[in-house]
Amino acid sequence: MDAGELLTPPCPDATRMRDGRLLVTCHVTPRARSERIACKAGKLRVWLRAPPVEGAANEALIDLFARTLRLRKRAVELESGATARQKTLAIEGLSAQEFWRRLGFTASA
Numbered sequence: 001m002d003a004g005e006l007l008t009p010p011c012p013d014a015t016r017m018r019d020g021r022l023l024v025t026c027h028v029t030p031r032a033r034s035e036r037i038a039c040k041a042g043k044l045r046v047w048l049r050a051p052p053v054e055g056a057a058n059e060a061l062i063d064l065f066a067r068t069l070r071l072r073k074r075a076v077e078l079e080s081g082a083t084a085r086q087k088t089l090a091i092e093g094l095s096a097q098e099f100w101r102r103l104g105f106t107a108s109a
Contacts, residue, residue, distance in 0.1 A: 010105045014044035015096040022091040022099055023079060024065075030057040035064055037103060058082060065089060069102045 009015065016023050025044065026037075032047035039045070050060035058078050066073045071093065081087035091099065 009096065009100055010039040011042055011044045013042065014039075015099060017096065020092075022094050022096060024089045024091060024099065026061075026087055026089070028057060028061060028085050028087055035060070037064070037068060039105070055082070058087075061087065061089070065091070069094065069099065 014025050026046045027043055029045070029047045030050055030052040032049060034047065035049055036047050037044070038047075046061060046064065048057050048060045048064065050056040062073055062076045062078065065071075066076045069076070069091070071091070075092040077090045077092075079088040079090040094102070
């Protein structure tokens with residue numbers, strides 16, 4: 001098996017395909033000390049420095065995923081959860097396997 005191949009998704013319930021887009025469900029913690037994306041207890045968790053005020057955390061979430069996945073910001077869209085901690089992003093142009101690979105969840109990780 002290639003070192004970059006994904007064995008199994010670390011958070012299998014966090015991603016699904018719909019209408020040609022990858023939907024990613026995550027739990028967001030605003031006002032964190034640092035920004036990071038991790039899989040904890042089978043859930044995709046995201047920590048953001050931005051406060052949950054006037055859409056700042058939502059914008060930071062989109063920016064973090066776009067930077068981490070090496071995509072343009074317009075390829076990442078908030079599908080649902082604008083005012084909730086549980087959010088769903090719609091991502092254009094990535095498969096679930098490529099999503100996890102770009103996040104660094106590979107067989108060698």
